[in-house]
Amino acid sequence: MRLFLLDHGAGNVQSLANSLAKLGYPDYKWIKNAHDFAQLHAISDSPALIFPGQGAFHTAIQSLHDRGLFEPLQEYLASGKPYFGICVGMQVLFASSAESPGTQGLGTIPCPIVRFDDADKAVPHMGWNSAECLDPSDPSTLEGVSSTSHYYFVHSYCAKYDPSTPAAEWAHSTTQYGQELFISTVRKQNIFATQFHPEKSGPAGLNLLRHWIEQSRRGRTLAPSPALCITRPPKPKDGFTKRIIACLDVRANDDGDLVVTKGDQYDVREKFSPSGATVVRTAGAVRNLGKPVALADKYYTSGADELCLLNITSFRHSPLRDQPMLAVVRAAAEKVFVPLTIGGGIKDSVDPDGTKRSAVEVAGAYFRAGADKVSIGSEAVYAVEKLRAANNVADGTSAIETISKVYGSQAVVVSIDPKRVFINPATYDGPYREELVYGQDPDQRGKAWWYQCTVSGGRDARPVSVVELAKGAQKLGAGEILLNSIDRDGTGLGFDRDLIRMVKNVVSIPVVASSGAGTKEHFVDVFKETNVESALAAGIFHREEVRIEDVKGSVKEAGFNCRVI
Ligand code: 1PR
Structure with missing residues (x-):
């Protein structure tokens, strides 16, 4: 044969x-x-x-x-x-x-x-x-x-x-x-x-x-037609599972090697304190939590339902010249037989030699290397700003639109990096009154905030709320939202359920809850208190504080469908 x-x-x-x-x-x-x-x-x-x-x-x-x-x-x-x-x-x-x-x-x-x-x-x-x-x-x-x-x-x-x-x-x-x-x-x-x-x-x-x-x-024998008229009424509950996703933030360290790193509120450098008293931020080396392919392999074997590799500094240079990242995706895809999402630098770009690369070309290179979905961060924010300026009429040119047209919307994830903006509700007269969250926990009582979107790994805030971005991304053709939280990233305080509920309420595409997982119970909480389809974590898996198998055990025990291998 x-x-x-x-x-x-x-x-x-x-x-x-x-x-x-x-x-x-x-x-x-x-x-x-x-x-x-x-x-x-x-x-x-x-x-x-x-x-x-x-x-x-x-x-x-x-x-x-x-x-x-x-x-x-x-x-x-x-x-x-x-x-x-x-x-x-x-x-x-x-x-x-x-x-x-x-x-x-x-x-x-x-x-x-x-x-x-x-x-x-x-x-x-x-x-x-x-x-x-x-x-x-x-x-x-x-x-x-x-x-x-x-x-x-x-x-x-x-x-x-x-x-x-x-x-x-x-x-x-x-x-x-x-x-x-x-x-x-x-x-x-x-x-x-x-x-x-x-x-x-x-x-x-x-x-x-x-x-x-x-x-x-x-030599296959020809299969006969199955018996007709088998009625199969739907059951009260389907077999769809909650997905547990492991995320690898990848960047070059100071020696130029691609490593998996992990930040606290997006700051990925070691903090050190020369005097032992004052914490000096952003002064140390890029944290190195391991090699991307080895970790991807480990999480696949442990039962991760999906892996996400984010090239977190790709906004600095042309992604197609970023051959090491393509090589990482290629090598990971040879070992990992669950979906792989690749993010970072998915946009129209120009190589240093002046060669223009369309977002579709960049995405295509990742798909050919073995990615199943690409995740778009900064460009999605700019696209939604443009959509708003055009009275909500899409012109078909954004990376979300061009990639989803060729590869299907299911291949396009929009990654959102929101940050809380605290305001005084008594005096606030900005445009996001309908989107304000009023703190309920003891340490948040009396506080109110809205969620602002950022670009370039949280470095620049844009005049777009998370609700506007999520709705706009869906309208432009995104198939999924990866919802991070700069406030919760790396804190271990649990997922920001207010944020997740807010976004789930305004879109009909799947949402991945991300940032803040510190225990396996946090996954159970987010599934109980929001109707999010999947939840992602990074730091606790890299530092081996919580195992993927244990998260899945808890989620299953709490009554949710979960894939166990
Ligand atoms: O803007 O299209 O080039 O995409 C850049 C991508 O890189 C975006 O998806 C953006 O979220 C990501 N990114 C950029 N800078 C950072 C950083 O950390 N300095 N990482 C970064 C985003 C957040 C999650 C993290 C969760 C879970 N990292 O990926 O894995 O917060 O962490 P935890 O479980 O440890 O709390 P573009």
């Missing part, structure tokens, strides 16, 4: 390649155009084709047409040879998608892809969820899908499960998100496809990939 991977030009296809290398199948061929496809027919071995990736439905279909792959793929699907579609590689099998009205899919499954309802939940459906096979009675038909495992999903559109439609003939497993039930795997004859990303689903996903490759190697 010879393995072929279809590269339609967008999204992180490198992750799949890394997974295959990890599983011991380094011998595959990329298909990028019709000529490559012809080779698939020319070989004497029987072929097996994987179509990985994420991105917008229209972009994927258009790219198949542009590369001369649309018809060859239709012919391949009809040929009875093994096909494994991942995420957009599953959705293109359908007739159409509400994501791109007017664009015709491959039409193998004569049903439409529709959008999730965001009235009761965040959309995209981003994170870990379970998948239940419709007919679990015959283990030989499960394709390695385990009802006790969790898989990583990231999508805003889905194939609804409805036993009365022709899609039900293809449905192999279903997943519940909120009260909506959708098809998470399809299987019929030579075709198998997953809405989730096995290459990003940790050991459970790698098992599933291995299973399909081994089956294809041995």
Whole structure:
């Protein structure tokens, strides 16, 4: 059997390649155009084709047409040879998608892809969820899908499960998100496809990939249509888990080596006191908490649901000349099989030699290196200021818009660095009266504040509130918000729940709570007191004060779904 991977030009296809290398199948061929496809027919071995990736439905279909792959793929699907579609590689099998009205899919499954309802939940459906096979009675038909495992999903559109439609003939497993039930795997004859990303689903996903490759190697038997009309009413609670994310702030130390560092309220230099009395800030060396790739590997093994690598000084220079950071992402992606978010310097930029780089180009370099999402900080603030100046009319030029157009909004995170601005409520006549928070804790009583956004790692404050930024980021096309707090960063005082609630109330995209975690109970608190989907920490994991496994144990014990490996 010879393995072929279809590269339609967008999204992180490198992750799949890394997974295959990890599983011991380094011998595959990329298909990028019709000529490559012809080779698939020319070989004497029987072929097996994987179509990985994420991105917008229209972009994927258009790219198949542009590369001369649309018809060859239709012919391949009809040929009875093994096909494994991942995420957009599953959705293109359908007739159409509400994501791109007017664009015709491959039409193998004569049903439409529709959008999730965001009235009761965040959309995209981003994170870990379970998948239940419709007919679990015959283990030989499960394709390695385990009802006790969790898989990583990231999508805003889905194939609804409805036993009365022709899609039900293809449905192999279903997943519940909120009260909506959708098809998470399809299987019929030579075709198998997953809405989730096995290459990003940790050991459970790698098992599933291995299973399909081994089956294809041995010669797959054609799968019959599953029995129709299996009704499956939604359960009171879905299988969607709370995500626990480890964050690595990366920068060059004074010797020029990239290290993981960690600040207190964004100050990453050692504090020292020559006299023993006065604390001198910003005088010491950059704190070095370890090497980025080694730590990423350690957190993956410990069960982190996602990793975030932030290049915290990238605003100083051109990110594409920052080859060490790209090398770090590449090396981390070879070891880590859960989603990787990369931030820092994702913007239009100019190299020292005058070469212009668009934000899409910068993001594309990170995606090709193995990133699944990019996170935009400073540029998001400027984009929202521009949006406000244009009376809330987007012009399509911001990094958020250009990247989400090509790679899909689920690949774009906006990282917010807010800081409290204390005011006297009796005399305050600024524009943020509706957004004031009145302190409730004993040490905050009588105080009131609003949250101001900053750029350049908290160095410059901008005239934008966190509410304006969050709403603007969503309008421009961001798929997730990483919500830091300069006041709480590195303090260990717990997450700023007022801030998190405020942002969750004004957006429908997922939010990551960040900054201030000091104990495992802080994670339980933030999940109990806000409806945030995920929580991130840095310092406590780096200093080994709290283990990821223990955080997950507490979160699970408190009654939340949590992925445990
Ligand atoms: O503006 O697009 O180039 O992006 C720069 C990115 O770098 C932004 O996401 C910004 O948040 C981040 N950043 C810049 N300077 C710093 C710094 O610390 N000096 N780090 C910085 C942000 C905050 C979190 C941290 C949590 C959890 N770090 O990433 O990991 O606060 O920490 P804790 O659990 O220890 O409390 P651009």
